[in-house]
Amino acid sequence: MTIGDQISETLMVHRGMSYTDASRRAVELLDKTKIAEAAKRAKQYPFEFSGGMLQRAMIAQSLACNPSVLMADEPTTALDVTIQAQILELMAELQRTENMSIILITHDLAVVARMADQVAVMYAGQIVESGSVDDIFYRSSHPYTLGLKEAMPTNKRDGKKTLTPILGSPPDLFHPPTGCGYFARCPYAMAVCEHHQPAEHHLTGSDAEHQARCWLQHEGAPHIKALNQPGADQRD
Numbered sequence: 001m002t003i004g005d006q007i008s009e010t011l012m013v014h015r016g017m018s019y020t021d022a023s024r025r026a027v028e029l030l031d032k033t034k035i036a037e038a039a040k041r042a043k044q045y046p047f048e049f050s051g052g053m054l055q056r057a058m059i060a061q062s063l064a065c066n067p068s069v070l071m072a073d074e075p076t077t078a079l080d081v082t083i084q085a086q087i088l089e090l091m092a093e094l095q096r097t098e099n100m101s102i103i104l105i106t107h108d109l110a111v112v113a114r115m116a117d118q119v120a121v122m123y124a125g126q127i128v129e130s131g132s133v134d135d136i137f138y139r140s141s142h143p144y145t146l147g148l149k150e151a152m153p154t155n156k157r158d159g160k161k162t163l164t165p166i167l168g169s170p171p172d173l174f175h176p177p178t179g180c181g182y183f184a185r186c187p188y189a190m191a192v193c194e195h196h197q198p199a200e201h202h203l204t205g206s207d208a209e210h211q212a213r214c215w216l217q218h219e220g221a222p223h224i225k226a227l228n229q230p231g232a233d234q235r236d
């Protein structure tokens with residue numbers, strides 16, 4: 001199917017539009033996502049589009065029914081950094097002009113830092129920490145969030161590249177662990193973590209929205225010094 005027909009189909013099925021009206025609207029939507037010569041491009045096939053253009057066409061299709069929430073799952077994966085920046089800029093602009101929310105699903109913390117207001121960090125099928133983007137990056141609390149930050153490549157001043165991986169593998173969710181899903185990989189794991197699911201804790205001194213699912217936040221847990229510092233592993 002041509003790009004235009006794929007977008008039109010959405011409009012015909014969900015908006016009951018005629019083929020002619022839907023085709024016209026498809027061109028408008030491609031134009032809105034800044035695809036040059038939209039009328040000509042609407043008649044082309046996906047294999048004639050570059051990766052960035054395909055992503056724009058998908059965004060055009062997802063805007064067709066004026067959603068109040070757009071869910072974008074890894075929208076910039078496999079794009080080079082220049083095109084990635086353009087797609088993110090386009091999404092941010094459309095979010096404002098279309099007055100919609102975006103739920104962005106990504107493994108890329110740089111994209112999160114750039115785009116998000118609220119962040120939910122997931123591990124083994126659960127939200128393990130959630131809060132504002134500042135909470136997650138500057139007041140990280142859950143060991144998995146800390147591990148993700150440590151696993152980002154950085155260029156130190158001495159020119160050395162450092163990256164500390166999270167060792168081990170995620171649990172088998174066909175046989176989910178009885179306790180904390182991060183237990184096998186967590187450098188701060190305690191005996192209680194192995195068989196008891198941690199409750200969600202509201203973090204004091206932070207936004208009311210900042211929460212972490214970890215026994216370290218329990219009042220009886222050992223105090224961990226400088227939890228938010230790279231390599232910290234000392235306990236009182």
Ligand code: SF4
Pocket residue numbers: 142143144180181182183184186187188189190193198213214215216
């Ligand atoms: S509950 Fe225990 S194992 Fe899970 S993240 Fe917290 S300290 Fe680590």
